[in-house]
Amino acid sequence: MDYRTARFYFVVAILLISFVIMAVGCGPQPQPQSSGSAESSALSGQALIDAAKKEGQLNWYTMIQRDTAEEMARRFKETYGIDVEIVRETSAKVLQKFELEAKSGQVNADVMMASDLDAVIGFQEAGYLAPSQSPNGMRQATPQFRDEDGHWYTFYNLVYLMAYNSKLVPDAEAPKSWKDLADPQYKDKLVIAGLFPSGAPFVVLVEWYKLFGEEWLSAVAANNPMLVEGHAQMNTVVSAGERGIMAENAIHLIRQAEEAGVKPVWPTEGPMLFPVAVTKAKGAPHSAAADLFIDWVLSPEIQAWFTENYPSASAFPDIPLLYDIPPIDKAIVPDLGYVNSNRDKVWDIWKTKMNLK
Numbered sequence: 441m442d443y444r445t446a447r448f449y450f451v452v453a454i455l456l457i458s459f460v461i462m463a464v465g466c467g468p469q470p471q472p473q474s475s476g477s478a479e480s481s482a483l484s485g486q487a488l489i490d491a492a493k494k495e496g497q498l499n500w501y502t503m504i505q506r507d508t509a510e511e512m513a514r515r516f517k518e519t520y521g522i523d524v525e526i527v528r529e530t531s532a533k534v535l536q537k538f539e540l541e542a543k544s545g546q547v548n549a550d551v552m553m554a555s556d557l558d559a560v561i562g563f564q565e566a567g568y569l570a571p572s573q574s575p576n577g578m579r580q581a582t583p584q585f586r587d588e589d590g591h592w593y594t595f596y597n598l599v600y601l602m603a604y605n606s607k608l609v610p611d612a613e614a615p616k617s618w619k620d621l622a623d624p625q626y627k628d629k630l631v632i633a634g635l636f637p638s639g640a641p642f643v644v645l646v647e648w649y650k651l652f653g654e655e656w657l658s659a660v661a662a663n664n665p666m667l668v669e670g671h672a673q674m675n676t677v678v679s680a681g682e683r684g685i686m687a688e689n690a691i692h693l694i695r696q697a698e699e700a701g702v703k704p705v706w707p708t709e710g711p712m713l714f715p716v717a718v719t720k721a722k723g724a725p726h727s728a729a730a731d732l733f734i735d736w737v738l739s740p741e742i743q744a745w746f747t748e749n750y751p752s753a754s755a756f757p758d759i760p761l762l763y764d765i766p767p768i769d770k771a772i773v774p775d776l777g778y779v780n781s782n783r784d785k786v787w788d789i790w791k792t793k794m795n796l797k
Contacts, residue, residue, distance in 0.1 A: 483728060484575070489520065491728035498524045498729040501538055502553040503531040503639075504716075505672070505692075508750050516736060522729055530670040531555040531639035535563075538721070542568035547723040550730040553716055555598055555640035558779045560717040564591045572720040572731045576738035584773075585715060585755040592717040594755035595737055596746060598640055599765050600712040602705040603694040608684035617708040619652060621687050622659035630665035631674050631683040634794065637787040640714040641671070644688045646786045647712060647774045654789055660687075661793035678702055688712070691763060692751040706766070713753060713771040 483491050498516075502509050506528045513524035529537065531554045538554075541547050542563070554560055563569055569591045577593035580586040585594040602621075604614045609629065615621055621630065633641035649657055666682070668674055671689050678686050679700035686694070686702075691711075694704050718737060720730045736742060740758070747754050751763040753771075761767065790796070 483731070484573075488728055488732055492726075492732040493521055495726040495729045496522060497726050498522055498733055499527070499548055499550045499726065500524055500553075500733070501527045501529075501534050501549045501551070503529065503534050503555060504553060504750070508746075511749075512737070512742075512746075515742075516733060519736070520732065522732075524733075530636075532636035532642070532669075535559050535638050539563065539568065542566070542722070545723075547721050547725065549721045550724040550726045551718060551720060551733055553595055553718050555714050555716045556638050556643060557592075557715050557717050558643065558776045558783070559638050560592050560719060561587075561776065562780075563719070568722055570720045570722040570724065570727075572734045574731070574735040574738055576735050576740070580738075580755050592719045593734065593738055594715040595718040596716050596743075596750070597753040597755060597768070598714040598716055599691045599751070599753050599771070600640070600644060600688050600714065601691060601694070601707060603678065603686040603689055603697070603702050604705065605678050605681060605684050605701055606703050607701040608681055611703070614703070614705055615685065615707075616705065618648065619656070619709070621685075622652070622656050622663070624659075624663065626685060627663045629684040630660070630663055630687045631677045631685070632660075632665045632667055632687045633669065633671050633674055633689075634665070634667045634790065635669055635796070637783065640690075641688065642783075642787070643714065643774050643779055644712060645790055646779045646782055647772065649782065649786045649789070650775070650778055651709070651772075657786075657789060658793055661790070667794060667796075675702075690752075691765065695751055695763065706764070710770055710772045711766065713768060713773045715755065 509526050509528055513526055516522060516524055534552060535554050535556060538549055538552050541549060571590035573590050574593060577586055580593060582588045602615055634645060636642060665687060666677060668677060671693050674686050674689050675693050675697045677683050679697045679702060694702060718734055720734060724730045743754050743756055743759050747759050753761055753765050753768060
C-alpha cells in the first residue's frame with residue numbers, strides 16, 4: 441500500500457470514529473434533578489388527601505398569633521380529619537428552631553411559616569426545604585411571591601407601619617414618617633422589636649439603614665428605644681403606657697390595641713410589606729399532609745377568610761385589600777438582595793449602638 445492510499449484510509453477511519461463519538465454524544469443524556477425533587481409529593485387531588493389522612497398528623501411551625509393558628513388548625517382538621525400540632529414562636533425563634541433541626545438531621549417540622557424571606561431563601565440554598573407543588577400557590581406571581589420550583593410561597597404579606605398611644609402622645613406630636621423616628625423629641629418614647637438579627641423586625645432595621653443611613657440609625661439609638669423580642673410585646677408595652685410609640689408594627693396587632701387608645705400612622709414614605717413564607721421541610725415526617733396543608737392555606741377560601749380576620753395584604757390579586765391598606769405598589773417592599781448583602785453590617789452597627797451582645 442503506497443503512502444497516498446494509506447493516508448486515505450487513515451483519514452476515513454478518523455472521520456468514522458468522529459461520527460460515532462458525535463452520535464453517542466448527541467443521544468439522550470441523563471437530566472439533573474432539581475434539589476429536593478425526591479421530597480416533592482407526586483400525589484394530587486384525592487390521592488393526596490387519602491395519603492395525608494393516612495399520616496393523620498401535621499407539625500406546623502409558625503409565627504402567626506396563636507389564636508389564629510389554632511382556628512386554622514381546627515378548620516383544617518374539620519375539613520380533612522388531620523390533627524395539627526402547632527409550634528408557635530416569634531419568627532426569629534421559628535427560624536432558629538427549624539435550622540437546628542435541619543442541621544442535626546432530626547426534623548420534626550412539616551410546614552414552617554416565617555416573615556424573614558431572605559432567611560427562608562438561605563434555607564432553600566442550604567437544602568433545608570423541599571418543593572411542594574401547590575396548584576393554588578402557582579397562581580402567585582414569581583419571583584416576588586413564590587419560588588418557581590415550589591420551595592416557598594407567600595401565605596400573606598405583613599403590613600408594617602407606626603403607631604402611638606394617643607393618651608400619652610398628642611395627635612399633633614405623633615411621628616408622620618419613618619424618618620421622624622430619629623427626632624430627639626421621641627427620646628425615651630419608642631419601642632422596637634430589635635433584639636435579634638432575623639425576622640421581619642430586623643429586615644425593618646436593614647431597610648431603615650438603606651433609606652436613611654448609619655447616622656440616622658445612630659440618632660434612633662440615641663433616643664433610647666426600649667427593645668423587646670416581638671410585636672405582641674410591643675402592643676403590651678404601648679397599650680400599658682410604658683412607652684408611647686411603636687416604631688414599627690404590623691397592622692393586625694395595632695388594630696388589636698385600638699381600645700387602649702393606640703392609633704396607626706401610615707408613614708409618608710409608605711408602609712413596609714413583608715411576605716410571610718410557607719415552606720415544606722426537607723425530610724418532613726408527614727410529607728403528604730404538608731403538601732395538602734400548604735395548598736389549603738393558599739386556596740381562595742382560606743385566603744379570603746384570613747385577610748378579613750387577620751388584617752394583612754394577600755399575595756393574590758383577586759383578594760381585596762381591607763382596613764385602609766394601600767395598594768401593594770404604594771408600599772415599600774424590602775430588597776432581599778440588599779438585605780442579604782448588608783445583614784451582618786447592619787446588625788454590627790445596631791448591636792454596638794444599643795450595647796447588645
